[in-house]
Amino acid sequence: MQITSRLSIFALLFLTMSLVSSAKDDKTSDQDGGQVDTEEEVEAYIDHHLDDSHYFNLFSDGKTGEHFGIPLPVIIYDFDNGLHAFSASKFHHGEDLVEINGQHYKLYHTKIYKTDAEGSITYDEEGFVENEKPIDFSITKNVIGMILASVLLFWMFTSLAKSYRKNQIPKGIGRFLEPLVIYVRDEIAKPNIGPKYKKYMSFLLTVFFFIWILNLMGMTPLGFNVTGNIAVTFGLALITFIIVQFSGNKDYWKHIFWMPGVPIPMKIVLMPIEILGMFTKPFALMIRLFANMTAGHVVIMSLLGLIVVMQNWIAGPAFFGFTIMISVIELLVAFLQAYIFTLLSALYIGMAVEDHSDHSEDVPVV
């Protein structure tokens, strides 16, 4: 049973890989109706993959323009028009307009815009779409990914928790998960936060496994790119930011606004730098995770694209090999980024809750 399910995953992987060449982008489909086989088309395809989507597509038929997958629910809030929910199938992959109470909505490059009855899109001089956007609360592919990851995490760790009831030493999947939990506790939380680490364990553990599993899901042919999305990394970094600010003690704020142990002119100079530092730390968290995961996806898809673009018996297998190699590295990066995000979060929390009682304030440190 396990072997067959594994085989089917591999089959799906290779099917998707081979269909990358025949799958069709929304934009290119209108122009040549053919395969993704030029540099521009590969680039567009990669861009499309990196974006969120209102469809859960496994693959598309390049010749007929048919998409195989599930349309996801669209939920939009328009200030003039209120909250509306409908299936993404109504958009027909951007071909049709959706009309609600006389307002027209168009799906254009994975985003929903308000348009006139003809569905015309206007651009500013920099090439950005000028049309008004409703707030898009849709259950997109990335939201599905997050929910899937959450369900997986919940199932895995509640089963780990349950396994302790029977035996002190977990069996099955717990054997693998327990060392990771201990790792987060002993290598990330304890050394960086110190004696108050227990309060932050839930956040650190959840974030670590959430990011890791989403990174790994990004490696599957299902094509999730959740952690490579700026809104997601922004959200993650924001939670860290909020936790850090709320757990900051007197010393933490003192070090930001009135740095002890330096002359008064330095205190004034340091204040804006420290205040800026409050924001650059989570900002770096956000950009690091986003850039790393996006870069990984771009590299892997570019290498796959090169197989198609080169159309050459030597380059094909060579780039296929490269792709495998980079995929292995990406597996490592998937773990590493989850680790770094959690580690730095712990470090920032540690700085906020640190006790400075060991050195007295306002005495210059020589």
Added chain:
Amino acid sequence: MKLVEDFSFGLFFWLILVLVVLIFLLRKYAWKPVLKSLDDREEGIQKAIDSAEEAKKEMQNLKADNEKMKQEARQERDAMLKEAQQMKKQMISEAAEEAAIKADDIIAKAQTSIQNEKKAAIDDLRQQVAQFSIEIAEKVLKEELKDKKAQNKLIDRELENVKLN
């Protein structure tokens, strides 16, 4: 800015919602029991190690005690043996002394009794000899003094003897 353009408030909203709910759910149903079990287990292991260490120490103490007791017993035994030996020697010497005294006593008694017997015997013998002498003398006298002359003669001789004595 493409990044700002790409920012989806909806996705952000869902992330925060999903993540916060996940954190609270996992905290209640997973992290708390898991971390508690881990702590309990580690505490148990620590306790087991501690108690093993304690048991080892106790064992060592016991061993030392045993050794001490053994040593003491050995010493006591030695002392007892020594005492016994001494007692034996003393008893022997005492017995020997006593025996010697008794022997001396017996010998002395024997000697006195022998002396007495001897005296008695001598006395007896003397009496008997005297008796016999008298009887013999009587007979001799009877014989010799059959005539008067002989009687006078004897009386003379005897008187002479008495003078001599």
